[in-house]
Amino acid sequence: MSSKIVLVAFAVIALAVVSAKRSEKYYARGHVKRIPCGSNEFACKDGNACIPIKWTCDIEQDCDDGSDEGLTCPTDCSHANQFSCKNKQCISRDFVCDGSNDCGDSSDETDCEHFQCIEGEIKCDNFLCIEEAWKCDGYDDCLNNWDEKNCPSG
Numbered sequence: 001m002s003s004k005i006v007l008v009a010f011a012v013i014a015l016a017v018v019s020a021k022r023s024e025k026y027y028a029r030g031h032v033k034r035i036p037c038g039s040n041e042f043a044c045k046d047g048n049a050c051i052p053i054k055w056t057c058d059i060e061q062d063c064d065d066g067s068d069e070g071l072t073c074p075t076d077c078s079h080a081n082q083f084s085c086k087n088k089q090c091i092s093r094d095f096v097c098d099g100s101n102d103c104g105d106s107s108d109e110t111d112c113e114h115f116q117c118i119e120g121e122i123k124c125d126n127f128l129c130i131e132e133a134w135k136c137d138g139y140d141d142c143l144n145n146w147d148e149k150n151c152p153s154g
């Protein structure tokens with residue numbers, strides 16, 4: 001086997017491992033906290049769960065009853081928790097500069113240098129926005145290990 005093939009195989013495996021870890025974390029989005037809600041959380045109308053405020057009116061349904069995407073949400077993608085793609089698709093602002101192409105035309109992953117990460121997020125030195133809580137949690141969320149550098153040991 002040539003070393004080139006070995007290298008490619010290794011890259012494919014590494015990529016698969018990284019994406020599995022990431023999707024595992026993103027899957028956590030589906031998990032909502034039980035009541036009572038904190039001051040920066042939204043109480044779902046059915047009283048069953050609390051979600052971060054940034055998940056309200058962000059196109060994704062997070063409450064079982066859909067109350068986080070209720071009638072008070074604008075339909076023209078003008079809400080602060082929404083992002084308007086170049087191709088006119090509307091996506092959650094939470095998905096902008098997170099390293100994956102959610103718009104379909106990658107416009108959510110361009111000009112990330114100037115993008116202001118939303119509250120509760122930090123910007124990696126490669127301009128990806130990640131959750132503040134993901135700093136020093138043992139996973140390479142920035143994809144260049146920036147969030148796992150200079151961590152208190154132990």
Ligand SMILES: [Ca+2]
Pocket residue numbers: 055056057058059060061062063068069
């Ligand atoms: Ca939502």
Ligand SMILES: [Ca+2]
Pocket residue numbers: 095096097098099100101102103108109
């Ligand atoms: Ca994205």
Ligand SMILES: [Ca+2]
Pocket residue numbers: 134135136137138139140141142147148
């Ligand atoms: Ca991390």
